[in-house]
Amino acid sequence: MVAQATDDKEKKQPQDAPLLSIRSVSKFFGALAAVDSLSCDLCRGEVLGVGGPNGAGKTTLFDVISGLDPANRGQVIFEGHDITRESPESICHRGMARTFQLNAGFDTLTAQENVEVSLIYGQTNPIFPGFSIGSEVRERSAAVLETVGLIDRRHSLTAELSVLERKLLMVATAIVTQPRLLLLDEPVGGLTASEMDAFQRVVYQIKNTGVTIVLIEHVMRFLVSLSDRVLIMHHGQKIYEGSPGELVSDKTVVDVYLGKGASERLKPVIAQHSLEND
Amino acid sequence: MTSDRLLVVSGLCSGYASRDVLRNVSFEVESGSLVSIIGPNGHGKSTLLKTISGLLRPTSGSVSFKGQMISEMSAPQIVAHGLIHVPQGDMLFPDMTVLENLQMGAYLTRPKSEKVIRLEEVYGILPRLAERRGQFARTLSGGERRMLSIGRGLMSGGQLIMLDEPSLGLAPIVIDQVYDVIEDLKRSGRTIVIVEENAMRIAEKADWLCLLDDGAISWSGSGEELLKQPEVIEAYLGG
Numbered sequence: 001m002v003a004q005a006t007d008d009k010e011k012k013q014p015q016d017a018p019l020l021s022i023r024s025v026s027k028f029f030g031a032l033a034a035v036d037s038l039s040c041d042l043c044r045g046e047v048l049g050v051g052g053p054n055g056a057g058k059t060t061l062f063d064v065i066s067g068l069d070p071a072n073r074g075q076v077i078f079e080g081h082d083i084t085r086e087s088p089e090s091i092c093h094r095g096m097a098r099t100f101q102l103n104a105g106f107d108t109l110t111a112q113e114n115v116e117v118s119l120i121y122g123q124t125n126p127i128f129p130g131f132s133i134g135s136e137v138r139e140r141s142a143a144v145l146e147t148v149g150l151i152d153r154r155h156s157l158t159a160e161l162s163v164l165e166r167k168l169l170m171v172a173t174a175i176v177t178q179p180r181l182l183l184l185d186e187p188v189g190g191l192t193a194s195e196m197d198a199f200q201r202v203v204y205q206i207k208n209t210g211v212t213i214v215l216i217e218h219v220m221r222f223l224v225s226l227s228d229r230v231l232i233m234h235h236g237q238k239i240y241e242g243s244p245g246e247l248v249s250d251k252t253v254v255d256v257y258l259g260k261g262a263s264e265r266l267k268p269v270i271a272q273h274s275l276e277n278d
Numbered sequence: 279m280t281s282d283r284l285l286v287v288s289g290l291c292s293g294y295a296s297r298d299v300l301r302n303v304s305f306e307v308e309s310g311s312l313v314s315i316i317g318p319n320g321h322g323k324s325t326l327l328k329t330i331s332g333l334l335r336p337t338s339g340s341v342s343f344k345g346q347m348i349s350e351m352s353a354p355q356i357v358a359h360g361l362i363h364v365p366q367g368d369m370l371f372p373d374m375t376v377l378e379n380l381q382m383g384a385y386l387t388r389p390k391s392e393k394v395i396r397l398e399e400v401y402g403i404l405p406r407l408a409e410r411r412g413q414f415a416r417t418l419s420g421g422e423r424r425m426l427s428i429g430r431g432l433m434s435g436g437q438l439i440m441l442d443e444p445s446l447g448l449a450p451i452v453i454d455q456v457y458d459v460i461e462d463l464k465r466s467g468r469t470i471v472i473v474e475e476n477a478m479r480i481a482e483k484a485d486w487l488c489l490l491d492d493g494a495i496s497w498s499g500s501g502e503e504l505l506k507q508p509e510v511i512e513a514y515l516g517g
Contacts, residue, residue: 051449052449053419053421053449053451053452054419054420054421054447054448054449054452055419055420101447162318162319162320163319163320164319164320186447189446189447190319190443190446190447190475191319191475192316192317192318192319192475192476192477193475193476193477193478194318194512195318195319218447218448218449218450220450256451257449257450257451258450258451259450259451259454259455261450261454262450262451262453262454
């Protein structure tokens with residue numbers, strides 16, 4: 001019963017304790033530190049936007065947090081549990097889900113079947129997954145497809161979905177596991193502005209259900225509009241952590257990531273975002 | 279045909295085994311201009327570039343380049359004729375060096391001395407590639423990979439370069455650098471056809487824009503005209 005006692009202790013985490021705590025995490029590929037002594041805490045219900053130049057280590061950080069490629073040094077604590085070396089499926093079962101830069105759906109399954117697979121395997125490790133899918137799984141999967149706006153496409157093969165629909169499907173397969181933490185890796189890359197707006201509405205909906213979100217994105221209009229806080233990485237290290245509004249005033253961020261042109265274009269977006277939040 | 283019309287696409291229809299994508303697409307590209315194909319995802323923009331460059335066969339219609347029908351030619355013949363296609367996603371040879379990747383772009387070029395001239399020209403436009411010439415492509419950053427894919431296209435020496443979403447997945451500062459390169463290419467007299475998701479951004483640079491909606495061109499005009507069409511922006515492109 002020691003394990004049970006420990007679990008009970010961990011469950012009594014105060015509500016204001018960080019949902020996720022990244023503590024001096026490093027990930028090396030040979031001599032290269034893709035993530036270099038990075039620390040960051042994540043509060044419940046917030047949206048953290050992660051930016052940084054190509055190759056800064058953003059996706060590697062997601063791989064480390066989600067257990068796909070564990071850290072060499074440091075700790076990742078999720079809801080009081082040390083998950084640094086846990087398997088990705090175990091971390092998923094604990095309540096963390098992620099999406100990928102490239103579409104990760106099963107092309108030959110329908111949209112609904114993709115969500116059902118995720119629901120069946122995403123919450124437990126069924127020894128006998130079974131060959132029949134119960135009505136509860138069907139109903140929950142359909143409800144999630146409704147949330148992301150894909151209910152009319154549920155019987156379409158995934159390979160036949162548009163780019164936006166595939167991205168939304170990936171979100172659906174993630175949220176059907178009912179995560180407390182959702183990691184989105186460049187979710188709107190390659191979308192037009194109106195497609196991006198449609199995607200943003202879905203993310204707002206998810207945020208309003210209390211899910212904590214970390215999103216990596218180069219499209220700064222999207223990142224700034226959605227994020228409560230922004231973290232910018234460069235060469236595996238954190239070079240900025242703070243409000244989206246201050247981003248364009250940070251000389252290092254402008255020099256290595258935004259450039260002067262994007263900073264100027266971003267200012268009206270930030271002003272609009274501040275107005276909406278006031 | 280007047281001499282300044284470099285590319286003429288007439289009534290082009292094309293698609294894949296299971297479905298038709300392009301429906302009667304017609305447009306022209308003047309020599310030295312920058313034309314952008316804009317519109318929602320999945321409505322045929324990349325299919326259009328693939329059909330022009332010979333990677334897909336049109337089911338009907340024609341493509342004429344420099345006054346010659348190219349719609350019956352193979353992709354290598356079209357490249358040799360001077361039409362370059364830089365596809366989405368870079369498609370580099372990851373275990374070759376930057377120099378070797380560039381040389382692959384001039385595979386069809388004879389004599390050898392011409393390759394040397396082109397290489398110097400590409401290094402002039404994209405100096406970062408000269409600095410990285412001995413490095414494996416897989417070790418490059420996202421921005422450098424994009425520069426290399428453009429540079430490899432230029433090595434074939436074409437007059438018209440088609441770029442499929444050159445800013446996709448890049449950091450803002452690198453997008454600005456890629457756009458600077460595109461402006462340099464235009465200044466050097468090359469003709470450019472560019473597929474871009476960020477319509478408002480490309481509207482500032484393009485001489486002409488074609489909106490591809492459900493496989494057909496539903497609107498075309500200058501960047502200035504686009505900005506005066508709120509209903510087009512609202513319906514297809516967003517702010």
